[in-house]
Structure formats: C-alpha cells, structure tokens
Amino acid sequence: MKRMFEVTSIEIETWGKNELIESIKTTEARTIMAETVVSVKSFVGGCSNPETASAFGADMITLNMFNLLEPYIMNFEDPEFEDETTSGTLQTLLADIKSKTKDINIIRRLKKRTGRFIGLNMEPIPNGIKYPEGYKLTKDNLLRVKKLGFDYIVITGNPKTMITMQGIVDGILLAKEVLGDSCLIIAGKMHGAGSGNLYKKEDMVKFAAAGADVVMIGAPLTLPGMTIDVAKEIIDAIHQNGKLALTAIGTSQEGADRAVIEQIALASKQAGSDIIHIGDAGFCGIADPENIKYMSIAIRGKRHTYSRIVNRK
Secondary structure (H helix, E strand, C coil): CCCHHHCCHHHHHHCCHHHHHHHHHHHCCCEEEEEEECCCCCCECCECHHHHHHHCCCCEEEEECCCCCCCCCCCCCCCCCCCCCHHHHHHHHHHHHHHHCCCCCHHHHHHHHHCCEEEEEEECCCCCCCCCHHHECCHHHHHHHHHHCCCEEEECCCCCCCCCHHHHHHHHHHHHHHHCCCCEEEEECCCCCCCCCCCCHHHHHHHHHHCCCEEEEECCCCCCCCCHHHHHHHHHHHHHCCCEEEEEECCCHHHCCHHHHHHHHHHHHHHCCCEEEECCCCECCECCHHHHHHHHHHHHHHHHHHHHHHCCC
C-alpha cells in the first residue's frame, strides 16, 4: 500500500474509501490536509487555492465555502479577461460562473489538475440559523457530493454556526445512509463554532459509533487546555474504537510564524494524530503556503516534502 505522499493520480482515480484509509494508516502520522476557501479571489493570481495547496505539499485538500447548488472554484480554469476594466472583469467573471455552475465534472478535473484527494466541508446547521443552502448537510446535497465525485466530506462547523455535538452525530448518520461506503466521512470540531468546544472523549466515541471514519479534534496548542496529554487521551479513545484521528488548526494560527506551525505539527504527531490539518485563515482563503511546506518538513522531512510538491501527475 502506497503512503499518502507517494500517491499519484492513478490511485486517486481508482481508489475507494477503504484504500484511502489503509494508505493513511500506512503513512504513520505523516498525512497533511489543507483547507482552502474557494469562494473568494485566490491567493495566487490565475491559480486556485487548491492548486496552490497541492504545490506546497498537501495530500488531501478540503474545500470550504463550496456551494453545492452552484459549484464553482474561484480562479480555477480562469477565463480570458479581454476587458481588464473593473466592470469588464466582473462581467467576464459572472459569465464564467454562470457557464460552469452546472458542470458535474469540476471536481474530477480539479483532482486531475492537483493530483490530490479532494473533499469538502458540510455543516449540519441548526434550525433557525440563516445560512446558504449549498453549504448545508442535507440529503439532496449529499447526493450532489456523490455525483460530483468527492473523495471525502468533513462534517463540522464554521464560526458562529452554533453547530452542536448532537447535530454532528445526526449529520454522520444521514451521511452514512446516503453515501454508504462511497465516500470517507470525517466529523468533529476544530473550534467552538459558536456553541462551545468539545473535549470529552465520550463525545468522540459517539461520532465513531455513528459511523465517522475519521474523528476530528482541535490540534494541541490551538485551543485553551488542549495539551498534548489531553489530545493523546482523546485520540487513544478514537483509535480504540477503530477509527482514525485528525488534529486541526482552525484558530487562524495557520497564519502564524513558522515556529508555531512546527510546534503544532510535532505536538499532533506526538499525540498520535493520523492526519494533521492546516486551516484556511491565512491570506485570501488559504494558510500561508509556506506554512503548509513547513508543516510537511516538520513531520516528514525535506525528502518526502519535495517529492510531494513535485509529484502531481
């Protein structure tokens, strides 16, 4: 079984959930997930944020703010801007969005371009919270996930969404019902999302029992009281229930200095995390790209990092 930093487009096109899980296990705490916002102008002109994340060493790329009702990735396959005035640029962009939002192959093309596994955030929004329908975890949207060809989903909550632990459990159950084994299911919180942080290992066990393949917690050093020891105790409970663990940076520390990123990455590895996640709150919907690289070097060295950067075929 290939390790995640050795995977090529051939595996990405042919592997299912089980192969993905086994590869993550084989990689031994050296899998990197980068989250990117795809609804804003990208950090690098003419290149989408997911493409930039892949170029700096991420293995798995999670799309945030991807609207399943209007699938579009900003600056991916940019149109030609013949009129570079403000009004001309906006008109061209609007026409491009309208022409592509019915495209069911956009994620497959992104996977081919980046050579990476692609997933997206889905949010079990409580009743009474105003939120765009295309971001919500619903049965119809899960069917769209299947149709578009995503490799995994992340059931979680953006800030101020008031998503609860029970909401995540209900979301996992619905996702399992609709997706079956066609898609890896990751679930948990990287921060409070307006309704408090989750530290109890009993809650993580509930996520596992509901059917999550990977349970997500905030990374050590990113949340108040989330020490290496606390994270390890939770991760041990996740592993004892036969699931993988993911530690996430969701506190804007993805835009901190290199030394901070390296500490968080090594603390996550020490705690036993299988996947180490870096969030999107750096610049223009992506972590400082250098920090993706520094995280990779910290947990797997320059040899594997440079190989991952170069190998996108």
